[in-house]
Every structure is written in structure tokens, then in C-alpha cells.
Amino acid sequence: MTELKTEKTSCSCGEVNEDELYERLKIIVQSQRTIPGALIPVLQTTQNLFGYLPERALRIISKELKKPYSEVAGVVGFYSYFSTTPKGKHTIRVCLGTACYVRGGQDILKALQKELNIGIGGTTPDKKFSLEVGRCFGACGLAPVVMVGDQTFQRVKTNGITDILNSFE
Amino acid sequence: MTTVYINKKAVEVNEGSTIFDAAAKAGIRIPTLCHVENQFPKGACRVCMVDVEGARNMVASCTTPALEGMKITTNSRNVREARKFVVELLISEHCGECKTCVRNEDCELQQLATEMGIMEIAFPGETLKTFIDDSTAALVRDSGKCIKCRRCMTVCNEIQGVGSLFAQGRGFESKIGPAFDQHLDGVACVQCGQCAAICPVGAITEKEHIDFVWEAIEDPKKFVVVQTAPAIRAALGECFGYEPGTRVTGKMVSALRLLGFDRVFDTNFTADLTIMEEGTELLTRLKKALVDKQQVALPQFTSCSPGWIKYAEYFYPEILDNISTCKSPQQMFGAVAKTYYAKKAGVDPKDIVVVSVMPCTAKKFESQRPEMNDSGFQDVDYVLTTRELARMIKQTGIDFKALQDDVMDSPMGSGSGAADIFANTGGVMEAAVRTAYEIVTGRELPVENLHLQPVIGLEGVKKASLKIEGCLPAWSFLEGVELKVGVAHGLGNAKNIIEAMRAGEEFHFIEVMTCPGGCIGGGGQPRFTTNEIRRKRIGAIYAEDEGKQLRKSHLNPEVIQIYEEFLKQPLSHLSHELLHTKYFDRN
Numbered sequence: 174m175t176e177l178k179t180e181k182t183s184c185s186c187g188e189v190n191e192d193e194l195y196e197r198l199k200i201i202v203q204s205q206r207t208i209p210g211a212l213i214p215v216l217q218t219t220q221n222l223f224g225y226l227p228e229r230a231l232r233i234i235s236k237e238l239k240k241p242y243s244e245v246a247g248v249v250g251f252y253s254y255f256s257t258t259p260k261g262k263h264t265i266r267v268c269l270g271t272a273c274y275v276r277g278g279q280d281i282l283k284a285l286q287k288e289l290n291i292g293i294g295g296t297t298p299d300k301k302f303s304l305e306v307g308r309c310f311g312a313c314g315l316a317p318v319v320m321v322g323d324q325t326f327q328r329v330k331t332n333g334i335t336d337i338l339n340s341f342e
Numbered sequence: 343m344t345t346v347y348i349n350k351k352a353v354e355v356n357e358g359s360t361i362f363d364a365a366a367k368a369g370i371r372i373p374t375l376c377h378v379e380n381q382f383p384k385g386a387c388r389v390c391m392v393d394v395e396g397a398r399n400m401v402a403s404c405t406t407p408a409l410e411g412m413k414i415t416t417n418s419r420n421v422r423e424a425r426k427f428v429v430e431l432l433i434s435e436h437c438g439e440c441k442t443c444v445r446n447e448d449c450e451l452q453q454l455a456t457e458m459g460i461m462e463i464a465f466p467g468e469t470l471k472t473f474i475d476d477s478t479a480a481l482v483r484d485s486g487k488c489i490k491c492r493r494c495m496t497v498c499n500e501i502q503g504v505g506s507l508f509a510q511g512r513g514f515e516s517k518i519g520p521a522f523d524q525h526l527d528g529v530a531c532v533q534c535g536q537c538a539a540i541c542p543v544g545a546i547t548e549k550e551h552i553d554f555v556w557e558a559i560e561d562p563k564k565f566v567v568v569q570t571a572p573a574i575r576a577a578l579g580e581c582f583g584y585e586p587g588t589r590v591t592g593k594m595v596s597a598l599r600l601l602g603f604d605r606v607f608d609t610n611f612t613a614d615l616t617i618m619e620e621g622t623e624l625l626t627r628l629k630k631a632l633v634d635k636q637q638v639a640l641p642q643f644t645s646c647s648p649g650w651i652k653y654a655e656y657f658y659p660e661i662l663d664n665i666s667t668c669k670s671p672q673q674m675f676g677a678v679a680k681t682y683y684a685k686k687a688g689v690d691p692k693d694i695v696v697v698s699v700m701p702c703t704a705k706k707f708e709s710q711r712p713e714m715n716d717s718g719f720q721d722v723d724y725v726l727t728t729r730e731l732a733r734m735i736k737q738t739g740i741d742f743k744a745l746q747d748d749v750m751d752s753p754m755g756s757g758s759g760a761a762d763i764f765a766n767t768g769g770v771m772e773a774a775v776r777t778a779y780e781i782v783t784g785r786e787l788p789v790e791n792l793h794l795q796p797v798i799g800l801e802g803v804k805k806a807s808l809k810i811e812g813c814l815p816a817w818s819f820l821e822g823v824e825l826k827v828g829v830a831h832g833l834g835n836a837k838n839i840i841e842a843m844r845a846g847e848e849f850h851f852i853e854v855m856t857c858p859g860g861c862i863g864g865g866g867q868p869r870f871t872t873n874e875i876r877r878k879r880i881g882a883i884y885a886e887d888e889g890k891q892l893r894k895s896h897l898n899p900e901v902i903q904i905y906e907e908f909l910k911q912p913l914s915h916l917s918h919e920l921l922h923t924k925y926f927d928r929n
Contacts, residue, residue, distance in 0.1 A: 231521075241505025243529065246521030250511045257522070 194222055198230055202237040212238060212248055216255060225256045253306060261296040261303040263341050266320040270309030273317040277331075281317055282306065284331040288338065302338070346412040361403035361414055362390055370416055372403050373425060373454055375432070375542045376491035379872055381500055386492045387432070389454065391424045392416050400424050426458045434465035435514070436543070437472050437486030443544045448869060450542035451489060468514075477525035479710045480533040480549055480703040485517050488545035494518060494537035501858060503834040504653065506531040518545075530656040530928070532833070534649035534856045535703030535727075535865020548703045548866060551724040552734055558695040558723070559602040566695045567683070568603040569675045570594065572610055572757070573701035573765035573861035574728050576882035580868040580875075581732030582742040587878030589886055592747020597735050598699075599748060608750045609698070610757020612674040613764045613773070615904065616646065617895035619921055620668045621778045622912035624851055625817070633819045639663040641828070641849035644770050646670045648708035649856030649865075651925060653833050658840055659927035667922040671764065672698050672705055673714050675754070676721030677920040682908045683754060691719055698725045701765070701864030704856065716920050727866025756900040759792075759887030766880045767831035767860035768797035768804060771853040775808065775827070777896045782810060782817040792893055793884075800859060800873055802835035803828065803842070805849075827851045832858040 201218055205211035215238065219230050226249055235242040249255045253266075267273075267282040282293070285304055289297055296303040312318050315327035319337065326337055343354045346364050353368040360383065365372050376387035385405035392403045395413035400421065403414075415421060433455060440446050472486030490509070495518055498507040506529045510517050520529040538546045558564045579590040598606045623642065630638040645651060645666040654661060669677065675698070680691040698705060702725075708714065709722035726734070735742055750756070760776050763769030772794040779787045789795065796806035808825045828849045830839040836854045843849055857863045859876035862883060892898060909917050 241499065241508060243505055243508035243510075243519075243521045244499070247508040247510050250516075250522075251509075 195230070195233070197222060198233060199237070202234055206237060206239075212240060212245065213252075216245075216249060220255060225259045228257070231257075253308060256294075256303075256305075258294070259296070261300045263301065263322050264303045264305055266305045266307040266310075268307045268310050268312075268316070268318045268320075270307070270313065270316075272313035273309075276316040278317040280331050281319060281329050281334065284334055285319075288334060301341070344408055344410050346408045346410070346414060348414045349416055350413075355408050359408045361392055361394070361401070361406045361408050361412070364408040365392075365403060365414075365416060372416055373457070374404060375450055375454070375489060376493055377404050378493050378496045378501075378540065381496050384492050384496065386490060388428045389425055389432075391421060391428065393418055393421050422458070426460060429454050429458055430460060430464040432489050433460065434463060434467055435470050436489060437469040438484070438544060443487070444547050444550070445544035449544065452543075470514075473517075473523075475519070475525045476549060477527035478531060478533060478549075478707065480535060480706040481526060481531075481538055481546060482549050483519065483526065483546050484544060485519070487543050488518055489543055490516060490518060491542055492518065493540045493542065494546055497536040497540050501832050501834055502532070502534060502536060502653075502856075503837050504530065504532055504534075507537060532649040532652040532656070532856065533704040533707040534833070536857060537865075538703060539865045539867060539869060539871060548727050548730065549706060550730060551697075551706070551726055552730050552737075554724050555697050555726060555734070558697070563693055564695045565604050565687075565689045565693050566602070566697060567605040567607055567679055568598050568697045568699060569607045569609045569612075569672070569679075569754075570598070570699040571672070571701055571765065571861060572613065572762045572883065572886075573864060573867065573879070574699050574731070575886065576765060576862055576879045577701065577728055577867050578732060581729065582735075584743075585878075586875040587882045589882045590742075591886065592749070593742060593745040595748040595750055596745040597731075597740055597742060600740055600745075601734060601738060603697070605751045606748075607675070607679070607754040608757045608761075609671045609675055609700075610761035610764075611754045611898070611900055612671040612678065613646075613761035614758050614895035614898040614901045615674055615678075615921065616668055616671050616764075616770075617760060617773050617777050618901060618905070618912045619674075619917060620644065620666045621774050621781065621895075623666055623668065624774070625778060625782070625820075626913065628823075628850065629819060632823070641826075641843065641852050642666055644774075644851075644853045645923075646764065646770055647704070647854060647856045647861075648702070649704040650833065650836060650854045652704065652707070652928070653836065653856070655925055655928040657837075657929075659929050661840065662925040662927065665925060667924065669714070669921055669923045670705075670708065671761075672700060672725075673708060673721055673923070674921050676709070676714070676723075677716050678904065678908075679754065680717035680719055680721060681920060682904060686753065686907075691717060694719075695723045696721065698722050699728065699731045700725050701728050701861045701867045702857075703727060703865040705866075713923055728864075728868055729866060732868070753900050753903060756892075756898055758895050758898045759890040759893035760895045761898075762883055762886045762890070765861045765883045767800070767855050768794065768829045768853065769860060769883070770855075771797050771806075771827055771829050771851065773895060774851065774853075775825075776894050779808070779810070780894065781896065782814065782820055783812050784814050785812065791888065797827065797829040797853075798880075800831075800876060802832060803830050803839050805829070825850050827853070829853045831855040831860050831863075 235245045269278045319326045319329045353364050355364045372390045374390045383404040385402045390403045391400045393415040470486045475483040495507050499505050558566050575591040579588040627638050630636040643665045676696045679696050684691040706725040709725050714721050760773035776787050797804045805828050810820045810823050813821045826849050828839050830836045862879035863871050863876045
């Protein structure tokens with residue numbers, strides 16, 4: 174999956190005018206209209222733009238790429254990477270692919286849930302962290318793996334998670 | 343050509359064929375729950391496993407190309423056990439009680455379980471959760487029974503181009519349905535029911551009207567009339583063990599009387615009426631365009647198929663003016679049954695219950711459209727699919743095969759051969775041309791056996807042109823005009839013909855039927871419909887047409903009578919009031 178280049182914006186914290194984001198989305202989608210297989214890269218870019226995938230954006234994508242809305246929703250629902258609810262500033266993804274699972278990914282996840290006091294898919298009240306489960310990041314040799322945003326942490330131990338969390342503003 | 347060996351037997355197949363195709367060609371049946379004829383295989387159900395010599399694992403035959411020299415085994419113990427295991431896994435998730443399922447004894451999963459000798463639930467773990475979506479007029483979805491074969495998705499997206507159903511989520515939690523767990527009434531579903539017709543289990547079914555119909559029949563105050571669409575007589579027999587393509591018109595009439603309907607009428611009567619109205623409408627539009635030089639919406643599209651109407655309302659609202667304003671024959675019937683017939687028979691229209699038997703689920707939706715009340719009442723009260731009628735007959739214990747032939751009642755029971763062919767793709771066009779040509783020229787349509795050959799058959803989009811010569815004086819403006827007609831069946835093909843039209847191709851009249859093959863392949867027809875079965879049913883319909891003396895709508899004596907006594911002439915004020923309708927942009 175190659176991501177489309179887009180100006181990175183701060184997520185949904187209200188710093189950027191929403192209408193402006195939709196204008197940018199339209200330009201992106203229109204440039205991708207005729208490219209086969211554009212749906213996933215467009216969804217990734219959109220999620221980067223908004224911090225999540227709002228319904229209005231998905232409707233625009235469906236219309237512009239001429240894909241049934243049910244199909245767009247199907248793709249969004251299939252990949253745990255995509256989210257239709259607003260996320261915190263940093264998204265933590267705990268890998269529960271086979272290797273990470275075997276090497277204690279589940280314990281890491283539980284510890285994070287306890288530490289942050291949120292469930293899977295949840296966001297902390299201060300909107301700093303969201304917690305997600307990932308299905309193999311392709312780094313099985315480093316298991317168990319946790320990603321925070323686009324930063325990867327390898328061979329994570331339960332007693333190391335506080336340090337990881339503290340390293341984020 | 344490629345040669346493969348299936349169970350040691352050499353089979354020659356075209357390059358690009360799959361093992362599944364090759365086996366079918368060799369007459370070897372491989373079980374499947376997800377395969378859809380002529381569609382790109384999904385490999386979703388994993389039931390069609392076969393052994394290929396030298397391969398690491400067993401392969402799904404539907405997605406594996408047949409390669410030169412391949413040695414394939416379809417019936418070894420290993421293969422049988424693998425398939426059985428797959429079906430056991432599907433059953434372990436499946437949440438449904440066979441005994442009380444509407445698909446009992448008509449269920450492909452149940453049939454495979456029986457064939458494979460599955461006598462116990464091998465994996466009694468967690469089953470799927472049941473969510474019922476009965477939000478629409480025609481269809482009911484039950485997520486607990488869904489085996490995720492994706493056949494409904496294939497027909498909805500790839501054949502019909504509607505796209506209301508898609509796989510949502512993943513793994514055990516996944517569901518096939520509209521986006522984000524919406525109900526069907528919240529999305530652009532046209533109610534065609536092709537999903538219900540192809541579902542191997544009971545996960546999508548028609549919304550039953552059987553109990554309402556029994557109640558009406560048993561109410562002594564109600565006068566219950568039934569109309570049957572032409573496609574029923576060519577398919578109902580299949581529910582009682584007859585070969586596809588067997589006509590059972592007479593037995594069907596007998597059965598309907600035994601069920602207790604007060605009058606048995608024919609939708610063919612109003613199909614003929616439709617031709618009078620729609621044909622006149624076309625000629626009027628042509629006159630406006632050619633003589634009065636007015637801006638008029640051409641080509642004219644047919645309007646008999648309620649799935650197509652809803653499709654246009656969602657996806658092509660800009661062509662709604664091109665669609666004939668004629669109601670479908672079902673709705674014309676309801677409107678005249680509660681006015682013309684009520685008066686003639688001396689029955690208070692409020693006591694008349696109109697029941698339709700239709701090959702269609704969208705007709706259930708159509709009958710409940712709020713504008714379909716021109717008689718002062720809901721024009722058509724209940725709609726039964728062919729399958730529901732068969733179930734009603736079975737409920738009474740009637741021995742269908744032993745029934746004598748009977749004939750429909752008058753004055754709404756007579757139909758021409760032109761009305762019969764409304765049941766299949768190309769039929770409405772041929773029926774319209776038979777009448778329009780004769781009105782304009784005073785001569786019979788000059789083609790062999792009255793058949794407009796280029797529009798017959800299962801090709802997706804068909805075209806024909808007809809030069810009009812020797813017009814009667816009143817129609818001289820059509821002299822020398824080359825009438826160009828188009829026919830599409832399956833909504834994906836409707837889209838194709840609309841796009842062709844937009845690209846500049848000229849048409850005067852276009853017939854669209856929602857379902858592949860037309861009504862004979864409707865969403866309410868007996869399962870399982872393949873192209874071979876479509877062809878047999880179409881054969882039966884043309885045989886019904888050719889077997890009649892009366893083959894042109896305008897010669898139907900009951901149609902002549904209703905104009906003389908009631909409507910006066912096509913497109914009269916009363917016709918407009920009762921037989922015509924309008925459409926809405928749903929976009």
C-alpha cells in the first residue's frame with residue numbers, strides 16, 4: 174500500500190477549518206478517479222487528513238470513485254487500520270498477529286488497557302491516545318511489536334510501556 | 343484447447359477454464375455454495391475442493407485454472423472428507439432451525455449436509471448472531487443464517503450494478519449487507535430479489551404475504567380476486583416436480599380456485615391494456631417530435647418492471663421523463679379491478695381484495711407505493727411470489743399434478759399471446775411492435791410468425807430496427823421512419839444501454855426488464871434459475887404465445903370491451919387517472 178502524498182495536518186483538533194479539509198479531499202479524490210485500485214490509498218490519505226474517516230468523506234469517495242457505498246464501507250470495516258470514529262493524537266497499535274501473540278502481545282494489550290484505562294478502539298479523555306489492535310505489521314522477528322503513530326517499538330515488555338507512553342507529548 | 347484428466351477421464355476444455363468448468367463439461371458435479379454462473383469466481387465457500395496430483399494442498403476447483411495435463415480427483419475419500427469438514431464448519435456457525443425455516447427442503451446447505459451424511463453438529467461452538475432486517479416491503483434478511491458465500495453480493499454488484507450489499511467487517515464478525523449495518527430501506531436497494539433467488543440458504547427471503555391472503559380468503563365479507571403474471575405458468579410446475587419449461591396454466595387456475603379465490607383473472611388482460619396505452623403513448627411522443635417539432639423525451643422506456651423503475655429513480659433520475667407513464671400490468675389490474683370490475687360485478691370496492699401472483703419481489707414494493715391508490719383504495723393488496731403460491735398449494739395438500747385444466751374468469755381473464763411474452767426479455771417490445779405496426783400501417787407485422795427475432799434470447803443488450811412503410815393516412819408522418827428499438831435485461835445491461843444512448847446511439851423505444859432473462863428469471867421464481875432454465879421457461883412462453891389464436895393485444899375482446907364500456911380510448915382522461923403514474927427522484 175503506497176500512501177498518497179499529502180500535506181500532513183493535525184488531526185481533528187479543530188486547528189484546520191473542516192471545509193478546507195473537504196476541499197483538499199475533493200482534489201485528491203478527483204486526481205485518483207481513473208486509477209484502478211485507488212480506493213485504499215485514498216482512504217489512507219483521507220484518514221491522515223481528518224484523523225479518521227467521517228461519513229461525509231466516505232460518501233464523497235464513493236461518489237467520485239464510482240464505488241458503491243457498501244463496498245467503501247466494506248473495505249473500511251475490513252482493515253483495522255481504518256477508523257470511523259475520531260482518534261486521539263497518537264494511535265497505539267498492538268500487534269496480535271501470530272508471532273506477537275505467541276510472544277505476549279495479549280499481555281501488552283491488557284497492560285496498556287489498564288494503564289490508559291480505555292478499551293480496544295477507545296480514546297483517552299484527554300484525546301492523547303487511542304488504542305487499537307493490529308494484525309501483523311510484517312516485523313515478526315521483533316515480536317511483540319507495538320506501533321505508536323508511525324513509530325515502531327520492538328520486543329516490548331509490559332514493564333516498558335510507561336516509558337513508551339511518556340515519550341509522547 | 344487444454345486437456346485435463348478428471349477421475350482418469352480426459353476432458354478437453356477451452357483455455358482459461360477452471361477445474362470446476364472442466365468437471366461440469368465432463369458431467370461431473372462438484373458441490374458448491376458460492377458459484378454464480380458466468381461470473382468471476384469468488385472461492386468463498388471452499389466446498390468445491392478437489393485433489394490435483396502434485397499440488398501441495400487440495401484446491402478450490404472454482405478458482406483453479408485447468409492446466410494442460412492436470413490430473414484431478416473429485417471423489418476420493420480425502421476430497422469427500424475435506425468437503426464434509428468445510429460444510430461442518432459452515433453448519434457450526436449457521437444459526438437457524440431447519441424445521442421452521444422457510445427454506446426447509448429447498449436449502450442448498452441442508453441438501454449438502456444430507457448428501458455428505460452429516461448426522462451431528464461436529465463443532466457445537468458459538469453461532470452467528472441473528473439480526474433480522476425486515477425494513478423493506480419485499481425482502482427479509484437474517485444475518486444468523488448467512489454463510490457468507492457472497493452470491494447475493496455478486497448479483498447485486500456485478501449483475502445488477504446496484505451495490506447495496508457488500509461484505510462488511512472481517513472474520514467471524516463479518517456480515518454481508520449494506521454499509522455500516524444500515525437496513526435495506528436506508529440504501530439504494532431496488533427490491534429485485536435476485537439476492538433472495540440465489541441465496542443458498544434462508545438468509546434472504548421474500549417477505550411472505552401468505553397469511554394475509556389466507557385471512558382475506560377466509561373472511562366472508564371479502565371478495566378476493568387473484569391475477570397471475572404470465573411468467574408463473576411457465577415456472578410454477580417446477581415446484582411440483584415438473585421439468586423446467588412445462589406450462590401449467592390450466593392446473594394453476596384449478597389450484598387457485600381450490601385455494602378459495604372468488605375470481606381467477608389474468609395479468610395478461612392488463613398486459614394487453616398496457617400495450618394499448620404504452621403503444622399509443624409512444625406514437626404520441628413520436629408525433630410530437632416529428633410533426634409538432636416539440637421537445638419530447640425520446641427514447642421511451644418501458645415501465646412494467648418495478649425494480650427498473652426504482653433503479654432509474656435512484657441512479658438515473660434525469661431520464662424519468664423518458665419512462666412510459668403507464669403503470670405496470672399488475673397495478674393497472676388493481677386499479678381497474680376496484681373500479682371497472684367492482685361496478686360490473688356489483689361489489690363494493692372496499693370489500694375487494696386484489697391478490698397478485700408474481701415472479702417478482704419488487705412487485706410487493708410496487709403495490710405499496712403510496713401513489714398506487716387511484717381506485718380510492720390500495721389498488722393491489724397482496725403480492726405472492728411463485729414460490730409462495732407453491733407453498734400455499736402445498737399447505738392445502740392439493741395434488742397439483744392430478745388437477746384438471748381450468749380456464750380464467752371473464753371479463754379480466756383473457757390475454758393475447760402478446761401478453762404472454764411480457765414474461766421474457768424482448769417480449770414487451772415484440773408485443774408493442776406487433777400492435778403499433780398494425781395500427782400505423784393497417785397491416786400485420788411482416789416478420790415470420792410475428793417474432794421480432796433480433797430481440798429474442800439471452801444476450802444482454804439487443805437491438806432491432808424496422809422501416810415503417812405504407813402508413814395509413816393518419817400516420818403518414820411515420821412514412822419511411824426507421825424505428826430503432828433496444829432491449830436490456832439485468833440492470834447492469836440497463837446501465838449499458840443508457841450509456842450507449844448517452845454516447846449518441848439513437849433509439850426510439852427501449853425495453854428494460856430488471857432480472858436476467860426477464861420476469862421468467864424473476865426474484866420470486868422457483869429456485870434454482872440458470873441460463874438453461876431461463877431458456878426453457880422462455881421456450882414455454884413462446885409456445886404459449888404461438889398456441890393461441892389471439893396474438894395481438896389490440897384484438898383482445900376484453901380489452902376492446904373495457905375501452906367501449908369504461909375507458910373510451912387509450913390515453914383518455916380516465917386512463918390517465920387509473921392507468922398512468924409518475925416517478926420520483928430518489929437520489
